[in-house]
Amino acid sequence: MNKPEYLVEVRDLKQHFPIKTGMFSTTPLKAVDGVSFTIKPGETLGLVGESGCGKTTVGRSLLRLYKPTGGQVFFEGEEVTDSNMTALRKKMQMVFQDPYSSLNPRMTVEDIIGEPLDVHKLYRGKKDRREKILNMMELVGLNAEHATRYAHEFSGGQRQRIGIARALAVNPKFIVCDEPVSALDVSIQAQVINMFEELKDKLGVAYLFIAHDLLVVHHIADRIAVMYLGKIVEVASADDLNNAPVHPYTLSLLSAIPIPDPHIAHSRQRIILEGDVPSPMNLPTGCSFRTRCSYATQRCAEECPSLTDRGDGHFVACFNK
């Protein structure tokens, strides 16, 4: 069998939401506008960008929680469609951002983790089901005696572990992590992130790790993609992006990271972007970053730069850098 090189391949994914602007007229909100990336088996791709740039939407339309407006998603070389998605849900899972609202308050932990098993009928008999659930709980570091408790009895970090156990229950090959740590406080963040890394080593799952915290993403991701207004502007390996960022937006993002040392922080030059993020309902022509870019030229207003290889798998969408 010819094994495809990529586990997940996204080609020109588009997700537009119709927004009512009048009684009968709608304007498309271009939340994701032509995003392409690939993820190899066992690889972690970090996806960063500021609030409202479409990171979460990428993850959700990738899993067909929304119906994508355009583009294709391939999983193990097979195109994902509505008809084969039900079967593919066993292989592609998701961990949600808010551990407080992503767990049903009326269900016990056992039922929450057991639900994917119920849906896909992955057990023989009640004993087998319970055993699988307890294994899963042990894997994410929860006590077996917590199985009969309700979600509201747990702290944020423990809840997120429950959410992760639920995603892992079907033994998936790929998990979309939608800002899984941003709702947790810093000490718990570290625990959960380390758990993600452990699970990756143990089970060999691939992640699409969505976050807005560059430190977190750099820690866990092999490669990082930077998004701005529904488009990917730069993709590079994590260290490459850290050491040699190219796109002006990435530069400004990196310069905004706080450094816990006043001397260095003082001597460092911050790139402060001017203006606001344009509305995704009314995008500027050409490059969508040009309104805030200090390198913008006439060409940026006329053409939209596409991702071009700058060597070593470092892709940048910019004419001038």
Added chain:
Amino acid sequence: MQNEKAEFKKNILSSQIDLSKFELATEEEKKQQDVMSESTTFLRDGIKKLMKNPLAVGSLIVIILVLLLIVIAPMVVPYEYSEIIKVNGSRDRGAKNLAPFQYSEKELEFIAQGGEIFPHIMGTDAMSRDYFIRVVYGTRVSLLVGLFASAIVLVIGMFYGSVSGYAGGRADLIMMRIVDIIYSLPDMLIIILLSVVLDQVLSGNKSIIIAKLGTNMVSIFIVFGLLYWVGMARLVRGQILSIKENEYVLAAKAIGAKPGRILTKHILPNCLSVIIISTALQIPSAIFTESFLSFVGLGVQAPMPSLGSLANAAREGLQSYPFKLIFPATMICLIVLSFNLLGDGLRDAFDPKLRR
């Protein structure tokens, strides 16, 4: 120093934590991090809180007492609701309009001869029937109507509302416009029309239940089934619209759960508290409607009593025999008040936002 700075600058993206300053947590310390709280279920928690509410507990006791009364009383009391009082085997026409615990002349004679007569706890009515047993049967009918009508409303309203709310979009729009139309129909007119029509349809059918209850009662049930579910449907739809936006519904979708499962496992259990409470409040409203309809003469058929028709009959001799109005009216008040207070208590107990 210079070197250190350069080192730091290079690693902007590392979290820059000196690991040597940390030590591993012991098992004991790890245990302290666990949130230990007693495991409770939603239902148990709610009942526990309900039991702390004296008004709700009191009304629950009243409801249970009323239920016991209507079950046990007909077994103990030797009279029938439609039967004229008999003394020593013969009808006692003189036992009309007796006051509570009063005996008629014939009965006193019988007692003097050494016979035993069960006391008329609430006296007798104008047709020499024991009033207590009539009030008990009237309560039976009223409660039956209340519970049954609420059940109809619950089933239809919940089904319709959840389908409409979950489907959303155009289906929701059309279904809710139908609800609006039904809401605007005058219910009293429909009941009158229906009882006229049903009278003809059902008169040939001598089914026992319908014959006992009368066509008016059946039309009340039908009207509840046709008209009164809309309130429940709107309520359930509103709840579902807000609950389906929760992330755990999206999570269930990501797992691959089908809409039916999402609705029954994730959405409905979360609006259950609102549904329970609204049903508890629906019962007194149905009892009230039945009493009112019987009062204006559209309720149960004679000789079957209902609390409303008893009150209506008592109107005629109000000045001479006020107790005949007081007994059924007190019963209606007791039932309606207890269900209302219980419903209020349930709402407080099952609303997580009111947690103290």
